[in-house]
Amino acid sequence: MTTKEVADLLRIKERTLYELCAEGVLPVTRVTGKLIFPRATLMSWLRQNTDYGRNLPSLKDHPPIVxxxxxxxxxxxxxxxxSTLATYFNGSEDGLRQMKAAQALCAGIHFHASDNTNANVVLTKSELPYESIVLIEWAKRNQGLVMRPELAGKCETVADIAGRKVIMRQKGSGSQVLFDSALRQAGLSRTDVETxxxxxxxxxxxxxxxANGHADVGFSIEAAARQYRLAFVPLAVERFDLVIWRRDYFEEQMQRVLNFSRTEAFRRHAAELGGYDISGNGTVHYNGG
Structure with a gap:
């Protein structure tokens, strides 16, 4: 872009534009004494210097993080x-916090409610009201007790883990919420197990x-138990969803992941991992904004 075009865009005089360039405020390329403004670079600079306010995270550029x-x-x-996307997995609640702060373009969630309501949709609406997001199904997974192989047949219910060494999940994780609920239904609390x-x-x-002997039992998915050759007792089938900014949903990085999830290689790997039902993959459960 020329100096006149940029000055018109910013609604400033060309003299002011030259002063900003001299101060190093604007990105500019100098060619034989002339100032050239690459359009993409200038647009990126404008986005970076835009005050979106605290309540407009959907308008920001989101880092390429799941x-x-x-x-x-x-x-x-x-x-x-x-896809070249990075991952930062720290639980469902943290995922919604990262989305709310515009620190991720996608978050995986699996919330649970005792009344069988669609907890993923309810909590997404609550944390990201009126935002331009979509909530799509990734897969249904078998959740349950994961234990040392020699405990198979000895820990058939949550009540059977009393007195066992149990590894907990981080606060705010969907697995820990479900585990706490299962403990209550069995008439137990955390004080009844050796964490x-x-x-x-x-x-x-x-x-x-x-698998390394640090604990006897924990709460996880069937795929993880199979990976480490552990015994598994299914307790629930949960739906794992993806919360995605609508704008990022259509961008190349996210589309690579979503398109890949419809391939034979993906279906084969899901079957190899075990404990997955991907028949609903891609189903839209909520369209916000």
């Missing part, structure tokens, strides 16, 4: 699809800790 709850199938698909100091932040972390 946040929220950990899912082995999702983590694999992000890599295998060549280890270690906290598992992902499905795989929980299974790995048990």
């Amino acid at each position: 946040a929220g709850s950990h899912d082995p199938l999702l983590a694999w698909a992000v890599r295998a699809s060549g 280890v100091a270690e906290i598992a932040r992902t499905e795989s972390d929980a299974a790995q800790a048990i």
Whole structure:
């Protein structure tokens, strides 16, 4: 863009534009004494210097991060699809916080409610009201007790884990919320089980800790139990959803992941991991904004 075009865009005089360039405020390319403004660079500068206010996270440029709850199938698909997206898995509640702060373009969530309401939709609406987001189904997963192989047949219910060394999940994770609910239904509390100091932040972390002998039992998904050759007792089937900014949904990085989830390679890997039902993959459960 020329100096006149940029001055017109910013509604300032060309002299003021030259002064801003001299001060190093604006991105500019100098060619044989002339100032050239690459359009893409200038537009990026404008976005970076826009005050979006505290309540307009959907308008910001979102970092290429998939946040929220950990899912082995999702983590694999992000890599295998060549999306170049990064992952930061720290639980469902944290995922919505990252979205609310515009610190991620997508978050995986799996919330649970005792009255069987659609908790994923309810909490997404509550945390991101009126925002331009979509909530789509990734997969349904088998959740339950993961334990050392020799405990198979000895821990068939949550009540059977009393006195066992149990590894907990981080506060705010969907798995921990479901585990706490299962404990209450069994008439137990955390004081009735021997919790280890270690906290598992992902499905795989929980299974790995048990495989390494740090705990006897934990709460995770069937795929993680199978990965580490552990015993598994299913207690619930949950729906794992993705919250995505609508604008980012159509961008190349996210589309690579979503398109990949419709391939035979994806279906084959889900079957190999075990404990997944991907028949509803891609179903839109909420369209906000």
